[in-house]
Amino acid sequence: MADTASNPVKSALRTLDIVEYVVARGAPVVAQEIAAALAIPVSSLSYLLTTLVDRGYLAREGRRYTPGPGLARLQIGAQGFSLKERVAPLVRALSQQLNETASFFVRQGWEVEALVTETSDHALRYAVQMGMRMPLHGFAAGKAILAAMPDDEIAAYLRDTDRAAFTPATITQAKDLGREIETIRRTGVARTREEHTPGIQGIGRAVVIDNATLGAFSVAIPTVRFDPAVERRTIELLVKTAALLVS
Numbered sequence: 001m002a003d004t005a006s007n008p009v010k011s012a013l014r015t016l017d018i019v020e021y022v023v024a025r026g027a028p029v030v031a032q033e034i035a036a037a038l039a040i041p042v043s044s045l046s047y048l049l050t051t052l053v054d055r056g057y058l059a060r061e062g063r064r065y066t067p068g069p070g071l072a073r074l075q076i077g078a079q080g081f082s083l084k085e086r087v088a089p090l091v092r093a094l095s096q097q098l099n100e101t102a103s104f105f106v107r108q109g110w111e112v113e114a115l116v117t118e119t120s121d122h123a124l125r126y127a128v129q130m131g132m133r134m135p136l137h138g139f140a141a142g143k144a145i146l147a148a149m150p151d152d153e154i155a156a157y158l159r160d161t162d163r164a165a166f167t168p169a170t171i172t173q174a175k176d177l178g179r180e181i182e183t184i185r186r187t188g189v190a191r192t193r194e195e196h197t198p199g200i201q202g203i204g205r206a207v208v209i210d211n212a213t214l215g216a217f218s219v220a221i222p223t224v225r226f227d228p229a230v231e232r233r234t235i236e237l238l239v240k241t242a243a244l245l246v247s
Helices: 002-006 008-025 031-038 042-054 069-076 083-098 140-148 151-160 174-187 228-246
Strands: 058-061 064-067 101-108 111-118 133-135 190-193 200-209 212-222
Touching: 008 031, 008 042, 008 058, 008 064, 031 042, 042 058, 083 101, 083 111, 083 212, 083 228, 101 140, 111 140, 111 212, 140 151, 140 174, 140 190, 140 200, 140 212, 151 174, 200 228, 212 228
Parallel strands: none
Antiparallel strands: 058 064, 101 111, 101 212, 111 133, 190 200, 200 212
């Protein structure tokens, strides 16, 4: 793994070599055969094979590897990729550029669900559980999605939901949340200020295509690392990332 990480160009070449070798072989192959054929150290090969299987470009049955379904999707084009597969590389890039936890949430009724998440490398960090659902008002992504909803849906949400206070800072009152929604609509950016978890600041941006909200990207940053420069950089990258999904 260290060998792979220290030379990203060699890693990319080896990754392509592995895929091409397995496809050309025309029969299931074991890792030892791949290592011997391509002269790849076992430590690096194990890491690359795991990544390729995780991404669907190889499939594993016991000790043997075969071409995976991900290769067929590449030929189909954009329509062959799910929303999760489309946003995953963007979430990874967002997290890597900021070294903070980044996620993409989708709406599920009056809640948001974490579709993709990448956790920061910092010792002090916020972790989002995949598949986790939370009320719209509690997360920056939820607020961003809420602000993108039609006025009648917002009115129904404010009227029909019981909004829990997760911390003393949670905005729960309809009038206050309504003002927050107006601000988000004006700026395009949603925020939570230690409203779900003490010590965590959240920034989110919704992705809307043809008046349909796909979901929202968000970044969670510990307050001790949060300052105006970090906030500006995060917003800049959120705007850029959301635009990449739309284009």
